[in-house]
Amino acid sequence: MSKLKKLPLAVRLIIVSALMLIVMAGTLTFVGHHEMRQTLKEFAQEENVFGARALMETLEEIYPEIEISTTAAGAITQIIWPVVPDSVPADAADTASEITGLDPTIFAFDRGTQSFVRVATTILNEDGGRAIGTPLARNEAYHALIDGAVFNGLVDIQGVPYNVYYRPILNESGTVTGAIALAQPHADLQASLQTKLDTKMLWVVVALSVMLPIAYLVMRSMLSPLGKMTKLITGMSEGRFDDAIPYDTRGDELGEIANSLKILQNSLRAADELKQANAARQAETERQQAEQRIVVTTLTEGLSKLSQLDLTVRIQNTDAEPFPAEYETLRTSFNELVDQLTETVSSIQVIAEEVTGDAREMAGSSSDLSSRTESQAATLQESAAALEELSQSVQSTAENAADAETTTNENREVTKATGEVVTNAIAAMEAIEASSQQINQIISVIDDIAFQTNLLALNAGVEAARAGEAGRGFAVVASEVRALAQHSSASAQEIKSLIAASSQQVETGSGLVRDAGKALNDIIDRVDRVAGLVSDIAVSAKEQSVGVSEINAGVRDLDAATQSNAAMAEEASAASEGLTNAAEKMTARLARFRLEGQAARANWAAAAVVSMADTPTDTGIAPIDLKQAASADPFRGF
Structure with missing residues (x-):
């Protein structure tokens, strides 16, 4: 991985692109293989349905009592044949086989043995003769036919795997009297699939052989301007701000990078000029810092008093203690804030007295209501x-x-x-x-x-x-x-x-x-x-x-x-x-706030202490010690 990082960007992009193409080709091959297999399976099923139609039309010419029901597309939905004979002319099976290229079979159902017996077929047995009179193996196809259902799948016939299509034959009352089957050797289908897969893999290999060199050339031509851009950036880092920047007229990403480098070059040039001008401004900066220290010190003292709940603090501007004129708005805003806070706290104190009285009356009423309700509940x-x-x-x-x-x-x-x-x-x-x-x-x-x-x-x-x-x-x-x-x-x-x-x-x-x-x-x-x-x-x-x-x-x-x-x-x-x-x-x-008019505040605080001393002891809350509260966190509970 470390060796790969040391390679040029163009080489790494080409390697990654090649790997992506290979993975894509493998994925397409796998998906194509699956889809082709599914397509061939569906094609084989359609051939079986077509073969069943051809077989039944051939039999219908020999046996007029046969009735066939089909869909609008021509697929058979039901076959009515009251009695399937024990022997059917072999020409019917041969004719259907010539038309479809499949192996058709006709079965008669023997109720005594509950077996489907072949009465006509093109499938040969081990000695080379037609497998007439042989029963259908009791596999999934047999159970489906017994239930009057269609079976379409892979089964072994005479020891050879076939893709087969079975459809039951019924009488007028719906009882099974026989069956037909269309079969195709599974090996033929697999050989066709393998041939198509080999052809597809060959085309994939050819496509990769052509696309990889083309991708290399395209990547190399696209990434060559990045080297020039890298040299320009290195020069700007060394202090060269007069080099010409190419590709600024292109409309792609390289053009945007070139324009950005121009802006960066101009910014670095301006920064260098500003660096030279900063020396003249150093003295002015020191003066502003001194004024800022005065403002910070004054604000720190005022905020310290505010933290102690002292609302009498104000920032003054006198000859003995001048306040910088540039920060006069800050001083005025601080004083206005303290005035508004003083007014707000005074209003809250009045409201707190009213809330305390109302809450005490509400507590008494609620207690009486609770007692009466409990008595009523007991009586009820x-x-x-x-x-x-x-x-x-x-x-x-x-x-x-x-x-x-x-x-x-x-x-x-x-x-x-x-x-x-x-x-x-x-x-x-x-x-x-x-x-x-x-x-x-x-x-x-x-x-x-x-x-x-x-x-x-x-x-x-x-x-x-x-x-x-x-x-x-x-x-x-x-x-x-x-x-x-x-x-x-x-x-x-x-x-x-x-x-x-x-x-x-x-x-x-x-x-x-x-x-x-x-x-x-x-x-x-x-x-x-x-x-x-x-x-x-x-x-x-x-x-x-x-x-x-x-x-x-x-x-x-x-x-x-x-x-x-x-x-x-x-x-x-x-x-x-x-x-x-x-x-x-x-x-x-x-009561801990210090306001203007200390006598009024002291009377109000004394009233608060008396009201807390009169609080019933059964509430579980002890009266508050104002001295202890004053020494605690001033903003606790707010």
């Missing part, structure tokens, strides 16, 4: 707590009323169910009563039959007696029949008596059940009225609970606001006390 907090308990009690009552409403509704439903049971019992009693009446009618019929049978048996006995011996057996039968008829009549009477008693009991039970039903209906009506009342009570309790909750929320918000107001009141009270203390401190500070 107790009210909020009581209202919270009332809200909880009302909410508990609402919940109990809701439970009572639920229980009453359940009792009403049970009572209604019992009423239905009693109604059914009344209906059953009435049915039993009707059955008893029918049984009585049947027994009456049986009794009539027994009476008729008894008459018939009696007549049969009379006729058997008339028949004599021949009718004796019939008389016995007639006697038995009569006895049976009498027995049946007696049994029927007993049953009739029992049925009558049972009917009487059933009638009594029916009456009792009817009375129970009436009483139960009355109970149901009363339960309905009670349920309605309980429901109204539950609704009212809920509404009261909601209202009390809203009031409770409002009271909580009011409590929070009151607490915040109390805090703000305390802060205001503290701020007022701080303002009072600050005003008293300012009063004490202003």
Whole structure:
């Protein structure tokens, strides 16, 4: 690096330019390589799309059922082929290959094996024959075709890398029935890319070989005037101011440098002349320095007194102590400044007294407000707590009323169910009563039959007696029949008596059940009225609970606001006390100034001391000692 700095500027610029050209050439080569690779890739993809269109148009002439959808630019968007045959003429693939220069392939999808099988192709297998009947490898292209998507990329076919374009073939329902593929050997694409890169590198080398000598000559011719300029500057540094300066008529940077050197030459010539004239002015300068020392000394004394807060100081101009006439404006300005400062401090003292009084009144008011606010906040907090308990009690009552409403509704439903049971019992009693009446009618019929049978048996006995011996057996039968008829009549009477008693009991039970039903209906009506009342009570309790909750929320918000107001009141009270203390401190500070009229200032200072002595001790700020404050930094706090 040190050796490079010792070289002439022209050589260094040429080296740097050459390095920049080389770096630029390398960058352009790298960017061009990337762009060319991308361009070739896009060109290969466009060729694949064009080949797919040529292949499908060839197949469309053989298979009319094929339907092709394309974009406005002619790119295929969808291929509809209901059934891809197991064998497709090889001429179709050969024709498409001749048109595009690519290797086309047609696949049929085998649903049993879930494979894409080649049915026509120009790709050869290992033995030199067409790869008909071979399945597509289950790679990225396979998964894309299964999903009905297009694949465009690099894959291995029969062990050889190809740049391929796969598009699925669908039926009318959108199910995959096959696929087409256009392939180009990746090696051919790489060879084309390498040839173009070699050509580009050759052109870059030729361009560098031509540009570097040209750059050297141009740099040398452009930088040669700098040497002459350097010699001129060296001569001016040695005191030669009469050398002619060239290139002052040029319109470039060298012309500007030449014009600047002319100005510098004239300036150095004038400076040399001034150097000779400075000797005559030395005496005048010494006189001015003496006057300046007087002014500086006087101002130093006046500013020293001002630093001690003495506003009575003035700069005088007398015969005994004359002040330089050239600096009379400075003396007058100093005196006017002290007068204005005296007037300002006096005004501030009056304002400080007023601020101290107002601050003390504000502190008292803020303290009272803080106390009242704290008391109000405590009362409101107790009210909020009581209202919270009332809200909880009302909410508990609402919940109990809701439970009572639920229980009453359940009792009403049970009572209604019992009423239905009693109604059914009344209906059953009435049915039993009707059955008893029918049984009585049947027994009456049986009794009539027994009476008729008894008459018939009696007549049969009379006729058997008339028949004599021949009718004796019939008389016995007639006697038995009569006895049976009498027995049946007696049994029927007993049953009739029992049925009558049972009917009487059933009638009594029916009456009792009817009375129970009436009483139960009355109970149901009363339960309905009670349920309605309980429901109204539950609704009212809920509404009261909601209202009390809203009031409770409002009271909580009011409590929070009151607490915040109390805090703000305390802060205001503290701020007022701080303002009072600050005003008293300012009063004490202003008391340190020495003004015209010492008696008035002393009275004012005494009042300030008394007011600070009366300051409440709970503020935490001790009264200021004026003597100690006077010995401290005079401008502290300002």
